[in-house]
Amino acid sequence: MPEGDSIWRAATRLHAALAGRELLRSDLRVPRLATVDLTGRTTLDVASRGKHLLTRIEGGLTLHSHLRMDGAWHVFAAREKWHGGPAHEIRAILGTADHTAVGYRLPVLELLRTCDEERVVGHLGPDLLGPDWDPGKAAANLLASPERPLGEALVDQRNLAGLGNIYKAELCFMAQVTPWTPVGALPESTVPRLAAAAQRLLAANKDRPRNTTGIRRPGQDLFVYGRARRPCLRCGTPIREAPQDDRPAYWCPRCQSGPAPSAPPSS
Structure with missing residues (x-):
């Protein structure tokens, strides 16, 4: 999407x-x-x-x-x-x-x-690229359901408008937590920083090919999204993929802490 x-x-x-x-x-x-x-x-x-x-x-x-x-x-x-x-x-x-x-x-x-x-x-949260952007309101929306997994909260357009599955994966990686980590389990300062980082990423990418890593080499423009089984750009551990809310979620099991589905048995 x-x-x-x-x-x-x-x-x-x-x-x-x-x-x-x-x-x-x-x-x-x-x-x-x-x-x-x-x-x-x-x-x-x-x-x-x-x-x-x-x-x-x-x-x-x-x-x-x-x-x-x-x-x-x-x-x-x-x-x-x-x-x-x-x-x-x-x-x-x-x-x-x-x-x-x-x-x-x-x-x-x-x-x-x-x-x-x-x-x-009218049901949408603050627009990350709009004149109504309000990082404080976006953070408050995310924190309103502290038991909710971060990945689900980030893509809920009622919290903040504009994020999808790609940015969900990338922001969770930047926060060093899995997408299944409850919002309320994050350190107090993390959620406001995450909302601000989301806005910076979208603003930076609106006029260029999408890039979250700052690396310009082919195939290294995203940290984890779409990189299942490929090595993490930071630590080399294979990136994992599992469904979350009917969409694929990606994370590095070494760089990101928190709950996650069990690894499938090796064949």
Whole structure:
């Protein structure tokens, strides 16, 4: 699933292509929006809120989309050939004189009044890349359920908006604890530092290929995510993988202390 930095980049691309320009083409290919025609209206703004995209359109309307696992928005020049998947996967087309934004495989696409945006994003915690970012509030949200495993708390968008499975794994590694460590078991100063580190990472990566290690060599841009059975970049111990909340979790059994699933028996 795209994380907050990826969604921020998508919003930036869409804003540059659409904002301030009249829509000359509008095609929303979901049943409840099939009769909606936005042509003639001007796109005012495209913004990200955590993992949500909000395309604000003249007349007090907002087109809300969420990419989840497979969705994507692509922007093409006026006569550029579209490439993002087969035509039957297209869910939205917004075109101006110069650019066309095409949404593929969008699992969430709805049109609402701009004044009602809180209905779809009001439950979110502070946005790591938004003007509402508040590290104190984010830390307080995480600490509100001290018995909860840290990995689960980090990806709960009600605590802080924008983190996904990649940053969960990387932040737990940086905190030197496993994703199953209860939030309340962490030292008092760790959670605020972790929230601040999350914001720094997303802010640093929003304009570049994602990197959490500071190492520029190929295959060493992440500490643990996606590195199961490969050596830890710090100690050389093989990275382990196990499911957590229906998603894979990664950790180094030497660098990270705390509870973890038992290692599978060797074959």
